[in-house]
Ligand SMILES: Nc1ncnc2c1ncn2[C@@H]1O[C@H](COP(=O)(O)OP(=O)(O)O)[C@@H](O)[C@H]1O
């Protein structure tokens with residue numbers, strides 16, 4: 321099968337499993353984001369794919385070939401490190417040409433490829449510059465170009481944008497995604513920034529405590545989180561307790577939500593609903609009654625915090641659909657059943 | 666870190682004590698030595714104040730020229746030997762766990778507590794015919810009969826490399842510990858075997874450190890005067906041996922001083938060279 325298969329890979333440091341029985345199929349040409357909080361084993365998993373760390377058990381299979389026993393330098397991959405790891409004693413051009421030089425490519429060949437790659441990363445004419453004189457964003461691009469010099473089968477990046485400021489980071493996310501689509505290269509990016517993952521990925525893999533919690537396209541992860549951890553980690557969400565009453569109706573915070581069905585046999589569960597799906601209106605009717613505790617007007621969006629039955633619910637709206645409320649006002653909260661995701665209790 | 670420049674005389678007071686020490690223990694003795702190097706030797710006494718350049722002229726003879734050349738060559742070989750052994754060793758050491766590193770460093774530091782005399786006699790025993798390492802080789806059947814490995818040039822070189830190696834490792838260690846380990850890993854993902862990555866990335870990235878270490882060991886070896894006498898023949902004696910000989914046994918202070926001044930000048934020239942190399946590197 322073409323693409324990357326991670327087969328039941330486990331990595332233990334002593335008794336501690338940094339990566340715990342991870343199973344993942346990455347079809348050829350897919351952009352994957354490994355997403356999770358710090359210390360959940362993302363880097364360790366990436367390093368095992370690169371061969372820089374040896375799995376305790378399991379196998380890494382690339383295009384049908386088991387590459388687990390192959391040393392790093394025989395794996396034909398490009399990797400961008402969190403520290404970038406540009407060679408300080410070499411110029412931009414020599415950094416990019418390093419992999420070609422190792423393989424004994426001719427000077428002309430090296431120069432041609434370096435020029436090609438410098439154009440690709442929008443830094444033409446930078447070949448002779450020392451890497452120590454580049455800005456953060458430029459160093460980032462050079463590290464990417466260096467990793468791509470040999471047109472590798474697999475492109476691995478460990479938190480590549482974390483050192484950049486917010487604005488540049490967003491621009492680089494778009495650029496990286498466009499670059500990947502142009503080259504059609506299988507790419508795995510480690511990040512702890514869910515926005516970054518949503519921007520770039522075909523497939524978002526959410527990890528926690530060394531395990532994969534959910535692997536799905538970004539929108540599915542956002543709309544249908546597998547559990548409370550994923551729902552909470554991806555974007556902002558309201559996690560509300562739901563119960564089935566004696567009449568078989570589902571209630572949230574003591575109010576019946578018509579049309580929301582709980583899975584068979586479940587009487588208590590958590591329900592996740594995104595702030596933009598929460599509607600605020602006049603109290604009464606089938607709405608949950610609450611009082612506004614805080615309004616955060618960000619210009620582009622307005623976040624309204626509502627206290628209801630001892631729980632805070634966040635609702636987000638655009639200024640156009642601005643709810644006419646102020647702190648202390650009584651409001652009715654409507655939760656559309658189609659936007660509610662029932663999670664295990 | 667950038668600090669405010671000192672503005673008044675009072676700002677310089679912290680420098681007073683080190684300055685005084687430098688004058689008393691370095692500038693004064695060294696000036697005296699320079700002065701003495703131009704004095705005239707008095708065979709019946711010590712020396713008489715004068716200004717002659719005989720001492721330096723005598724130094725330009727074929728014999729002393731040869732000794733100087735040998736000393737420089739020996740020091741260069743010791744420096745190269747130490748860095749060739751010490752650099753890969755220290756690199757591998759920094760990849761080990763903290764505990765292993767500490768154990769090795771403590772071991773190396775304890776070698777520093779040995780005096781040159783002890784090192785010399787230990788090696789002279791190890792290289793001797795009666796009790797030396799060749800006896801071991803005979804026991805395991807690699808040699809027919811034990812031989813004496815000294816006095817030889819090899820013995821001098823071995824002893825001096827042994828003596829300078831702990832310093833080499835201690836100078837290289839901080840730089841190698843601080844070296845970003847992902848540099849080598851990056852080279853490996855780009856297709857370099859670990860050995861290639863070491864020569865392509867680790868060594869060039871630490872060129873300054875290596876040059877500085879080479880010069881430090883070189884200067885250190887230039888001053889060695891006991892080991893060549895214990896482990897070598899007279900033709901393996903260094904300039905430092907001759908300086909000792911002239912100063913103590915021949916009572917020719919002016920000539921000894923002239924040779925010592927010359928040795929110091931060479932050392933200074935090398936320190937200057939290090940600074941120059943460093944400047945060029947920074948300018949890149
Ligand atoms: N070489 C190592 N020795 C011991 N523990 C390690 C080692 N590398 C990583 N770990 C541990 O494994 C866990 C996962 O680390 P890592 O993969 O770096 O997390 P992430 O990249 O998701 O922040 C962490 O708890 C870390 O302390």
Ligand SMILES: [Mg+2]
Nearest residue numbers: 362363364479
């Ligand atoms: Mg990490």
